[in-house]
Amino acid sequence: MVSTFELEIVNSTNKKEKPSQDQVPFGTIFTDHMLTMEYSSDQGWHEPKITPYAPITLDPAAMIFHYGQTVFEGMKAYRTEDGRVLLFRPEKNFERLNLSSERLSIPPVDEKLMLEYLTKLIELEKDWVPSTPGTSLYIRPFIISTEANLAVAPAQSYKFMVILSPVGSYFPGGMKPVIIHVEDQFTRAVKGGTGMAKTAGNYSSGYQAQAQAKQAGNADVLWLDGVEKKYIEEVGSMNIFFKIDGEVLTPELNGSILKGITRTSIIELLNSWGIPVTERKISIQEIYQAFADGKIEEVFGTGTAAVISPVGELNWQGRKMVVNNHEIGELSQKLYDTITSIQTGKVEDALGWTVEVK
Amino acid sequence: MVSTFELEIVNSTNKKEKPSQDQVPFGTIFTDHMLTMEYSSDQGWHEPKITPYAPITLDPAAMIFHYGQTVFEGMKAYRTEDGRVLLFRPEKNFERLNLSSERLSIPPVDEKLMLEYLTKLIELEKDWVPSTPGTSLYIRPFIISTEANLAVAPAQSYKFMVILSPVGSYFPGGMKPVIIHVEDQFTRAVKGGTGMAKTAGNYSSGYQAQAQAKQAGNADVLWLDGVEKKYIEEVGSMNIFFKIDGEVLTPELNGSILKGITRTSIIELLNSWGIPVTERKISIQEIYQAFADGKIEEVFGTGTAAVISPVGELNWQGRKMVVNNHEIGELSQKLYDTITSIQTGKVEDALGWTVEVK
Numbered sequence: 001m002v003s004t005f006e007l008e009i010v011n012s013t014n015k016k017e018k019p020s021q022d023q024v025p026f027g028t029i030f031t032d033h034m035l036t037m038e039y040s041s042d043q044g045w046h047e048p049k050i051t052p053y054a055p056i057t058l059d060p061a062a063m064i065f066h067y068g069q070t071v072f073e074g075m076k077a078y079r080t081e082d083g084r085v086l087l088f089r090p091e092k093n094f095e096r097l098n099l100s101s102e103r104l105s106i107p108p109v110d111e112k113l114m115l116e117y118l119t120k121l122i123e124l125e126k127d128w129v130p131s132t133p134g135t136s137l138y139i140r141p142f143i144i145s146t147e148a149n150l151a152v153a154p155a156q157s158y159k160f161m162v163i164l165s166p167v168g169s170y171f172p173g174g175m176k177p178v179i180i181h182v183e184d185q186f187t188r189a190v191k192g193g194t195g196m197a198k199t200a201g202n203y204s205s206g207y208q209a210q211a212q213a214k215q216a217g218n219a220d221v222l223w224l225d226g227v228e229k230k231y232i233e234e235v236g237s238m239n240i241f242f243k244i245d246g247e248v249l250t251p252e253l254n255g256s257i258l259k260g261i262t263r264t265s266i267i268e269l270l271n272s273w274g275i276p277v278t279e280r281k282i283s284i285q286e287i288y289q290a291f292a293d294g295k296i297e298e299v300f301g302t303g304t305a306a307v308i309s310p311v312g313e314l315n316w317q318g319r320k321m322v323v324n325n326h327e328i329g330e331l332s333q334k335l336y337d338t339i340t341s342i343q344t345g346k347v348e349d350a351l352g353w354t355v356e357v358k
Numbered sequence: 359m360v361s362t363f364e365l366e367i368v369n370s371t372n373k374k375e376k377p378s379q380d381q382v383p384f385g386t387i388f389t390d391h392m393l394t395m396e397y398s399s400d401q402g403w404h405e406p407k408i409t410p411y412a413p414i415t416l417d418p419a420a421m422i423f424h425y426g427q428t429v430f431e432g433m434k435a436y437r438t439e440d441g442r443v444l445l446f447r448p449e450k451n452f453e454r455l456n457l458s459s460e461r462l463s464i465p466p467v468d469e470k471l472m473l474e475y476l477t478k479l480i481e482l483e484k485d486w487v488p489s490t491p492g493t494s495l496y497i498r499p500f501i502i503s504t505e506a507n508l509a510v511a512p513a514q515s516y517k518f519m520v521i522l523s524p525v526g527s528y529f530p531g532g533m534k535p536v537i538i539h540v541e542d543q544f545t546r547a548v549k550g551g552t553g554m555a556k557t558a559g560n561y562s563s564g565y566q567a568q569a570q571a572k573q574a575g576n577a578d579v580l581w582l583d584g585v586e587k588k589y590i591e592e593v594g595s596m597n598i599f600f601k602i603d604g605e606v607l608t609p610e611l612n613g614s615i616l617k618g619i620t621r622t623s624i625i626e627l628l629n630s631w632g633i634p635v636t637e638r639k640i641s642i643q644e645i646y647q648a649f650a651d652g653k654i655e656e657v658f659g660t661g662t663a664a665v666i667s668p669v670g671e672l673n674w675q676g677r678k679m680v681v682n683n684h685e686i687g688e689l690s691q692k693l694y695d696t697i698t699s700i701q702t703g704k705v706e707d708a709l710g711w712t713v714e715v716k
């Protein structure tokens with residue numbers, strides 16, 4: 001018998017068929033196994049298990065359903081040309097998971113141990129990591145509050161899980177600049193709120209704004225700060241960068257935007273190339289002025305999903321700002337190429353960002 | 359066989375023991391049955407069922423776990439002295455449920471039909487409605503997004519549920535004024551956000567502030583507006599009223615506070631007594647000034663849980679405002695007595711607020 005603190009592995013005996021690599025829909029196909037771990041106030045985190053992917057059973061009064069005490073992460077495993085499997089800065093995701101948990105009053109996990117367990121899970125599911133360019137195995141760690149109790153208070157019990165989903169290329173037809181609506185009515189996050197945490201409520205609260213923006217032909221929204229509706233925050237699931245008159249700019253971490261791991265990596269990469277990045281408050285008015293002055297060179301979103309998503313147009317209060325003639329900027333392309341090459345082992349990982357799963 | 363649109367009732371054959379009426383903990387004991395209903399984009403809401411209370415099974419990728427697309431309600435069934443069971447303005451709860459759903463991009467339910475189903479459920483669980491003064495049967499309707507999909511977008515499938523929990527008196531030792539911390543760091547909600555909706559994420563986002571306030575000896579926090587941190591919004595799960603120099607005041611509905619049904623009822627009741635209620639922006643500075651001038655007569659929270667919760671002290675940036683010498687105000691007491699008497703059928707329900715469950 002395994003101790004309640006040792007990883008138990010139960011192999012699936014009924015393996016699923018893998019999807020065709022060319023037509024993998026995002027986030028609806030899951031691998032054969034999942035990782036689970038339980039928390040109780042007397043035992044702490046315990047019972048780590050890798051078991052066949054299966055539904056979970058919860059009391060209808062489980063706190064997750066009522067008060068949203070939950071956090072999650074998003075990362076990827078990449079296949080190299082020579083068939084190896086690499087993770088990209090996974091320790092940063094577990095670090096951020098714990099930061100999110102702190103904001104949501106959820107007990108922290110052991111970051112090193114979680115990475116160890118995750119590595120075991122990916123090892124077992126190695127065949128699920130696709131190899132077509134642009135594809136990857138999406139990794140979704142999350143924690144939900146499971147105590148059955150309608151009291152509005154932190155739970156006494158939680159479940160940590162990791163599920164895996166093979167995903168297709170973010171740009172199946174090749175990278176393409178998107179049109180983004182600058183949102184000045186709805187608010188995603190505000191000072192003193194949960195914007196810096198990766199927690200469920202931050203996402204569904206954006207659906208109305210996103211639906212309206214999409215209806216008007218935009219791919220997503222660019223959120224402005226919740227206080228003055230003046231300063232740029234981030235796009236749906238991406239941070240945002242500007243290249244204006246030769247200078248690279250991105251909104252500073254102000255407590256209401258997520259500290260993207262792609263964002264951090266881009267800043268470090270640019271610095272390693274001798275290109276400084278200015279992190280500061282950036283007003284939408286200032287961007288409009290730079291546009292009017294013909295000084296906006298590039299705009300791009302950054303996140304695990306796309307790595308780099310060039311922005312070809314920003315719509316703000318009926319004003320249209322076309323960026324770089326709807327074409328991919330040189331820096332955007334170089335950053336995309338470099339990071340995806342590091343992720344897939346095509347170039348030397350000089351910055352030590354990847355972790356191989358043996 | 360029942361059609362998928364007709365209510366199916368499956369009786370529990372294994373009835374639970376009911377808790378002693380004197381020691382009912384809040385929200386951890388549930389009755390023998392629950393109501394469930396499913397939504398799919400092709401069938402709409404279907405399969406309404408009353409079945410034995412039981413755990414539910416969801417895919418780990420169910421959207422509720424990841425993006426928090428969910429809404430809920432809270433209401434109560436009361437036992438009259440002559441043994442009847444009354445609901446208090448239940449139609450208002452289903453109306454608000456749909457308003458919350460709209461904000462969260464969840465398809466609306468048929469309000470009248472839901473009230474019908476709820477009535478059937480309460481009928482079946484009538485014996486669970488306790489009779490000791492102050493006790494009631496707490497009713498928790500909620501909707502969760504169930505589609506297994508990691509895409510950040512509204513779900514294609516949902517589950518509506520109603521669970522019931524007998525609850526003890528909010529003030530077991532008699533009504534007692536509480537100490538409240540005025541929160542000026544953390545933010546609950548902001549203009550353009552989800553504050554006016556009863557959705558999960560709004561609650562867990564308050565845990566850190568509430569824990570800090572409790573540590574300092576306060577019962578809960580009074581939230582200020584997210585933009586200027588200047589205007590009073592509401593308490594944890596209650597709206598707030600002030601009686602200052604003879605005038606009754608409450609914060610106006612500004613999009614970031616919940617439109618409490620107790621709040622609405624108090625305004626209507628006071629109006630029926632010829633007492634006007636001013637709904638407007640109220641700054642904490644103004645309250646402090648009124649306190650300094652000796653003009654604050656009463657402060658009280660209002661909500662389904664307590665009906666009226668008198669506030670005996672407000673703590674704001676190290677300044678302590680003692681209200682009415684920590685005693686229950688006359689108006690607070692009169693409102694509490696009147697509303698609880700209407701809820702339990704002790705006085706004539708002149709305003710037509712109660713609905714009897716036969």
Ligand SMILES: Cc1ncc(COP(=O)(O)O)c(C=O)c1O
Nearest residue numbers: 237238239258260261262303304
């Ligand atoms: C709100 C938000 N901002 C930014 C990002 C980008 O973060 P990362 O680069 O770590 O994927 C994400 C996605 O993960 C996100 O959800």
Ligand SMILES: Cc1ncc(COP(=O)(O)O)c(C=O)c1O
Nearest residue numbers: 595596597616618619620661662
């Ligand atoms: C945030 C919030 N405000 C106010 C209230 C009071 O609303 P009601 O009077 O309908 O119970 C509640 C509780 O239901 C609440 O959750």
